[in-house]
Amino acid sequence: MEILWLDGNDASIGAKACEEISKRGIVLVRNIKSEQSLTEISKHFGQVFNPRHGSPNGVANIHPDHTLEGKGYTRTALLLHTDRSGMDNPPRFLITTVKKQSESGGHSTFVNGKHLQAQILSEDPKLFQLLRDSRMTQFQQEDRSFKCLPMFYGESKIRCRFDDGIYFNHSLAEKLPHLMRHLAKLQVRVAFKEGEGYILDNHWWLHGRDGFNGDREVLRLLINPVIIDALQKEEGKNTSKLILPDIDTTLLDFPPRFPTSC
Template sequence: MLTCARTAGIQSRTTQPQIGDADGRIAEQVREHGLVMVDGLGSRASVLAFARRVMTLVPHRHSDPDALTTIRDIGRESQRPGLAGLGTGELHAHTEGSSVPEPPRLMLLVCLRRPVRGGEVFLTDGQAVHDHLAATVPEAVELLSRPGTAFYGDGGGRPSQVFTRHPGGRTSIRYRQDDLAQFSPVVGRFLPGLRAAITANQRTIMLSPGQGYLIDNHRYLHARAAFSGPRLCVRALGRPLFPLQPGFRTDGAGSVAAVLALAGSSSAQCSPPVLDGTETPVSLMGSLSSGGDGDGRSTP
C-alpha cells in the first residue's frame, strides 16, 4: 500500500475504488506545494509502478534498463565530477539535470535500505529561496535571473541562469554547486547569500525503507548528508502525466508560509522541523505489486 505523509491538501483516507482521485490529489499536491512525501514503496517494482502512474520516465545516463537509477556507493568512481550522489560523502543542494537542455520536471527518490549513520536528506523549496532573496536582496534575484550568468556541465558549461522567468509571473530554478558549475563574476558576490537562503529554508528528512519523496524538479532542490553503511535508494526522473504550469508563482503570493505549513511548523521563527516518517500517513493509492528482490534491482 502506498501512503503519503500528511501534508497540506491531503486530509482523508482514499479507498481502492478511488485510485483515480488519489492520482488527482498527488497532482494537486505537486502543483500547490511541489512536494509529496510517500511511504509503503518497499521494492524496486513498487517504485517503478508508482513512477509510471505519475510520469513518463526519462532515462538518465546512469539509469538501468527500466529507466530507474540505483543510488548506491560506487567507490572511488564517485569522486569524479558529477558523481557525488553515487558516493558516501555530502551532496550539496542542487536540481537534477541542470546541464541538459530541458531538465526533467519530476523526480522521485525512495529509500530501500538505510545507512548505518547519517544520510539525512535536505529539501529546499526554490520558491521560498526566491521569495527570501526578493525580500532581502532584490538585486540578487534580478542578476541571478540574467541569462548566461551560470554555466552547468562539461566543456565550459551550458549557458543558463539560476532563476528562469516564465510568462504569467512564474519562475523556475536550475542550480548545482559542484565542479560542473561555474558562475559569472556578475553574480559571484550573491552566491554566498543564495547558499544561505537555501540552508535557511531547507527541511531535514531521515528516510526509512519504503519512504521517499516526489518533487517538482523545477522548484525543489535536494541534498544529502554524508553517511556510512550500505545505503540504497532508487530514483525516477520524468515528465508529469498531469498538467503542470512552468515553474512556481513569483507574483507576490509568497511561499514561505505554505512551506512552513507543509512541514508542520506554526511559526516562521521556528527551526525547520524534521519529517521523519512518523506523521500519520494517509493512503493515496491501492495495492501495488511488491515484486523485486529488495536490493534495488528487478528480479528476472
C-alpha cells in the first residue's frame, strides 16, 4: 500500500491528514519544522496527551539522553510497538517530525495492524486466537505492576511491545518466532529527512526505529480524540495525568518471561 505524503506548507494539511488517517490510518508529512507546526496540526485530531518528558505543550523531544528513562532516548533500535501499550486505551494518534537527522541509520519502520491481523487469521488461526486472549500477555502499568491485556482487541485494534514491559504466557511465547515472521513480511521502512515525519493511528499501525549513529532528534505528540476525553471525564478518570514509561519498546530478550495467572 502506497502511503500518501502531505506538505506542511499547505494550509489545509490538518483537514487532509484527518481524512487520510480515517481511510488508511497513516500519512507521511514534510516541511513540519517546529513544535508550533505540530501543535497546530494536532488541533484537528483532539487533545494532547502530556508525556512525562515533554514540554508544556505536550511535545516530547526524543533524542539520546542517558538521564531519561526509556530505550527511545538511546541510539538503540526499537522494535515495532504501540506507544503507551500498557494503558487500557492508549493515546489514539501519534504525530512526529525529525528535528535533526542522524548521521546514519534511524529509519522508521511501520506495520499495518489490520493487515497483520488478516494475514495471521488466514495463515495461522491458532496464533490469532492466542493474540486475542488477554491471558496470554501482561503489559506493564503506571505503578510497575502488570495487567492482562490482549494484543489484538476490539474491532481490529492492536497493542504491541517487545521489551521488559511485557510478559508472555508459555503458549504464546512458543509462537513468537511465527509472529515476528509475520511482522517482517509486512514491515515498511522509511528514511525521513529533517522536517519530515508521520501521523498515524496508534490503535491501527505499529511503528519502530532502526538503530542510528549521531544525535538524531524527533519531536512527538500523542493525541486523544475529544470524544474519548469527554467519556473519561464522565467516568471520573483523567488519563492525561497517567505517567508511564515514555517509550514503549526495545529489543526482545529471549527466553521470554512468563506471567503469573490472569
